[in-house]
Structures are given as C-alpha cells and as structure tokens.
Amino acid sequence: MKKPPTQSIKIAIPIVVLSCGIAGAWALVANRPELEPKVRTNEAPWVETITVQPQTLKINIRSQGIVKPREELTLVPEVAGKIVRMHPNFVPGGFFEAGELLIAIDPRDYDHAVAAAEAAIAEARRQVLFEEAQAEQAQEEWQALGEGQSTPLAMHEPQLAEARAKLKSAESELANAKLRRSRCDLFAPFAGRVVEKQAGIGQYVQIGDSLARLFATDAADVRLPVPAEQLGFLPFDFVSSGGGISRETGVMLSADIAGARHRWQGRIVRAEAVVDETTGLLHLIAEIRNPYQSEQGGVPLLAGLFVQAEIEGREQREVFELPVGVLNSMQEALVIDGDLRLHIRRLDVLRREADRIWIESGLTAGERVVISGVPVPVEGMKVRVQKTTPEISADDHVADADADADAGAAR
Incomplete structure (x- = not known):
C-alpha cells in the first residue's frame, strides 16, 4: 500500500536542514582568516624618579x-565681720596690682581687742614692777633681821615669776589681737584679675567664706x-x-x-x-x-x-626628603643605579609627616629614587627613566616640621 504524500514530506525536511547546516559549517572552516603569530617582547618598564640631595633640617x-594662669586662688577671710570697703576694680575681669587693698572688713571690734590687750600689758607690767620691789625689800629685810636659810616664798620669787608670766601672756594676747586686726584688710598677693566675685559691701562674712576667685597675670x-x-x-x-x-x-x-x-x-x-x-x-x-x-x-x-x-627643635644634618608613598610598609624604597637597574633598599626614617618623609640614612647624594611606574619590583631588573623631576636643592635650609603630638611621628 502506498504512503500518503504528507508522511514523505515530514521525513525529507529534517534531512534537507541537516545537509544545509553541514554545508554552512564546512564553508566557515574553509574560508577562516589566517592568524599571524605575534612575537612577545620583554621590554623594560618606564619609571618616574627624583634625584635626592642631603639637607639641613630644623625639626620643630x-x-x-x-x-x-601661673597662680590661681580663692580669696577667703580669716576673721568675721562686715565688709566696709572694696577695690574699685573688684569685679569679674577687673585688674589689680600686687599689694593693693581688695577688701576691708569692719575693724572696730578688733581695734577694741587691741586696746584691751594693751591695757592688760600695762597692768601686767605694773604687777611685775610691784613684785620686783617686794622681792627687793624682802631681800633687804632678810639680810638685816633674818637668820638661817630664806625660803623662796619669803623672797617673793614665785610671786615675781607669776607676774612676769602674766606679762608674757598679755604681750602674746596683744600680738594676737594685732594679727587679727591686720586680717581685716585683704591685700592682693600678686598682680592679677578677678575671675568671680562672691561678696559685696555691707555683707557679713564668716571665717572661711569664699569671697572671690583670683588669678595672676x-x-x-x-x-x-x-x-x-x-x-x-x-x-x-x-x-x-x-x-x-x-x-x-x-x-x-x-x-x-x-x-x-x-x-x-x-x-x-x-x-x-x-x-x-x-x-x-x-x-x-x-x-x-x-x-x-x-x-x-x-x-x-x-x-x-x-x-x-x-x-623649637634642634637642627638635623644630612637628611633626605621623599614624597609620601615612596616607601612601602617595610620602609623600603626603589633606587636606580647608573646602569638603570632597580635596587630595593631599606631606609632609616627620621620622621613622617602629612606630605613628606625625612630619611636619616640609607641614601647618598645624587641618587635617583623611583616614585612611580613599578607595580611589581624585582631586584636588578632593567628600567627606563620616563621623567626626572627637578632636584631637591642641596643648599642648607630650615624647614618647619608638621607633627601631631597625639599621633606620634615614627622614627
């Protein structure tokens, strides 16, 4: 029995498509362009350098x-009383000179104490004179009438000693009264300014009260x-x-x-x-x-x-200046010799700053240091110098060094 026409078409179409694909692939392979082999060259890299010269540096x-302030204190009274006088500049920010009167406390009670102490001294002196006369009279009477050994009491010796002791006590009381009277006047211990005022005229103050804060100028x-x-x-x-x-x-x-x-x-x-x-x-x-x-x-x-x-710092001689980034983490730099060969050299850093590095040793005058162009350096590799920056002057000069004290510069 004969197959229907549609079945034959279904079988023929895939065969035709496959044949066309094979023919197209063969045409691409046959007509591919010829590749020319390239010879790989190992050229020396270009580098940028600077020529260094020693300098004299003053590192600040x-x-x-x-x-x-050099001196700062709180003004307090050593006696109690009412404030009756103040320095005209006794206000916050006011100036005063050393030895000037700042505050005066009412002295009348202390003047009275001085007068009373002087009266006590006068009485004690009178008593001493009286006992001295009594002792002298007792001595004369004993020499005229007495027999045997005299007693201290009969000679008025204890009475005289007591009178003299009372005189010394009265003199001490007078000195204390005068001292307390002198403390009514508060004088400036130095030339200075008033920082804070805590008292005013007419105010009654006690011993130890804070009157003002002062500092020296x-x-x-x-x-x-x-x-x-x-x-x-x-x-x-x-x-x-x-x-x-x-x-x-x-x-x-x-x-x-x-x-x-x-x-x-x-x-x-x-x-x-x-x-x-x-x-x-x-x-x-x-x-x-x-x-x-x-x-x-x-x-x-x-x-x-x-x-x-x-x-102000001291002068450092024979140091070299390099830009930041020239040194790696091992403090190594790349130096080029006369044959344009690269050398990796470890340097001694004197000081690092924000925009430069100062080298203490490891370089000599006129050497060329690589600043860019060698991502992977190899000892002894050949290089080509692309550009040389102007030389850093070898003349002595004084340079101010920037350093943050809290960070601490590396040495």
Missing part, C-alpha cells in the same frame, strides 16, 4: 594645650603633650639632664581670635615628672611672661584659650 615639635602656663619618641628633637639632651629641661627652649603659641591669627612667644621651662600611662605622652610646661601686655602680639593671651604650639 607641634603640640597643643590650654592656657592656665604676670605669667601663664600651657601644658603641652609630646610623644616620648619626639623628645630627641629638642635642642638639648633630655636623657643626660635626668628627664628635666637643661636649658630653656623657645615656643611659639598661636590661636584664632576674632577671625585673625595671633601669636605669642614663650619658653619651655620644665617637664612634668611622669609619662601619662594611658597616652604615653610627656607634658612640657610652656611659660608666657606678661600675657596681658600689648607687646605679646597686641592681643591678650586669655586664660582658658586653646592654642597651637610649635616648640
């Missing part, structure tokens, strides 16, 4: 602190924290001086007041006895003389002001 240590102090590793930059031998300041060192303080930068000159006068165990910092004390006078920059150095400090 930067710190910060809060201005504190002849000098101000600033505690400056410095990392222990930076003490070697100071212009004296901190170790041989026993941890003290062997000689005074200059310091420049600065702060922004009323939108302008102001500066005050001071000096490092001492160091505190211990290193802060929590921060590892040693505090140096900067002293500023006459902080409220016009010669200190025209603006007073106010107590409580936060200031930046730059402490």
Whole structure:
C-alpha cells in the first residue's frame, strides 16, 4: 500500500536542514582568516624618579594645650565681720596690682581687742614692777633681821615669776589681737584679675567664706603633650639632664581670635615628672611672661584659650626628603643605579609627616629614587627613566616640621 504524500514530506525536511547546516559549517572552516603569530617582547618598564640631595633640617615639635594662669586662688577671710570697703576694680575681669587693698572688713571690734590687750600689758607690767620691789625689800629685810636659810616664798620669787608670766601672756594676747586686726584688710598677693566675685559691701562674712576667685597675670602656663619618641628633637639632651629641661627652649603659641591669627612667644621651662600611662605622652610646661601686655602680639593671651604650639627643635644634618608613598610598609624604597637597574633598599626614617618623609640614612647624594611606574619590583631588573623631576636643592635650609603630638611621628 502506498504512503500518503504528507508522511514523505515530514521525513525529507529534517534531512534537507541537516545537509544545509553541514554545508554552512564546512564553508566557515574553509574560508577562516589566517592568524599571524605575534612575537612577545620583554621590554623594560618606564619609571618616574627624583634625584635626592642631603639637607639641613630644623625639626620643630607641634603640640597643643590650654592656657592656665601661673597662680590661681580663692580669696577667703580669716576673721568675721562686715565688709566696709572694696577695690574699685573688684569685679569679674577687673585688674589689680600686687599689694593693693581688695577688701576691708569692719575693724572696730578688733581695734577694741587691741586696746584691751594693751591695757592688760600695762597692768601686767605694773604687777611685775610691784613684785620686783617686794622681792627687793624682802631681800633687804632678810639680810638685816633674818637668820638661817630664806625660803623662796619669803623672797617673793614665785610671786615675781607669776607676774612676769602674766606679762608674757598679755604681750602674746596683744600680738594676737594685732594679727587679727591686720586680717581685716585683704591685700592682693600678686598682680592679677578677678575671675568671680562672691561678696559685696555691707555683707557679713564668716571665717572661711569664699569671697572671690583670683588669678595672676604676670605669667601663664600651657601644658603641652609630646610623644616620648619626639623628645630627641629638642635642642638639648633630655636623657643626660635626668628627664628635666637643661636649658630653656623657645615656643611659639598661636590661636584664632576674632577671625585673625595671633601669636605669642614663650619658653619651655620644665617637664612634668611622669609619662601619662594611658597616652604615653610627656607634658612640657610652656611659660608666657606678661600675657596681658600689648607687646605679646597686641592681643591678650586669655586664660582658658586653646592654642597651637610649635616648640623649637634642634637642627638635623644630612637628611633626605621623599614624597609620601615612596616607601612601602617595610620602609623600603626603589633606587636606580647608573646602569638603570632597580635596587630595593631599606631606609632609616627620621620622621613622617602629612606630605613628606625625612630619611636619616640609607641614601647618598645624587641618587635617583623611583616614585612611580613599578607595580611589581624585582631586584636588578632593567628600567627606563620616563621623567626626572627637578632636584631637591642641596643648599642648607630650615624647614618647619608638621607633627601631631597625639599621633606620634615614627622614627
């Protein structure tokens, strides 16, 4: 029996499609483009370098602190009474000179005590004179009429001793009365300012009451924290001086007041006895003389002001300056020799700053240091110099070093 025509078509279509696919694949393979082999070249990488020269550097240590008065005290009375007089500038912020009368307490009760003590002295002196006369008379009478050994009582010796003791007691009472009277007047122990006033005229005060807070204006102090590793930059031998300041060192303080930068000159006068165990910092004390006078920059150095400090450092010779990023984590840099070969060299870092690194040793004058272009350095590999930046001047100069005292620069 003959198959229907539709069944034959179903069998023929897949055969035709498969044949066309095989023919197309053969045509692609036969007509593929010829690939030309490329020869791989191993060219030396291009690098960018700088030429270094030794410099003389003056490293200043930067710190910060809060201005504190040299002396600060609370004024309290040592006697009770009513305030009858005050200094005209006895107000918060008022100035006064050393030895000026600040507060006077009503002295009448104490004047009366002085007068009574003087009267007691007069009475005691009269009694002493009387007993001396009695003793002299008893001595004469005993020599004229008496027989045997005289007794102290008969010679008025105890009576005279008692009178003299009472005289000394009266003199002591007078001295105490005068002392209490002198304490009615409270004088300024130093030239200074009034921070806070807590009393007024007519007020009755007791012994120990707080009348005012005062501070001295002849000098101000600033505690400056410095990392222990930076003490070697100071212009004296901190170790041989026993941890003290062997000689005074200059310091420049600065702060922004009323939108302008102001500066005050001071000096490092001492160091505190211990290193802060929590921060590892040693505090140096900067002293500023006459902080409220016009010669200190025209603006007073106010107590409580936060200031930046730059402490004068010693000169460091034969140091090299490198940009940040030249050294790796192992403090190694890439140096090129005369044959344009690369060398990995470990350097001794004197100080790291925000924008530069100071090298103490490991480089020589005129050497070229790679600053970019070698992602994977290999010792002795050949390189090509793409660009050389201008040389860093070899002339001696003084550079101010930026250092954050709390972070601590690496050495």
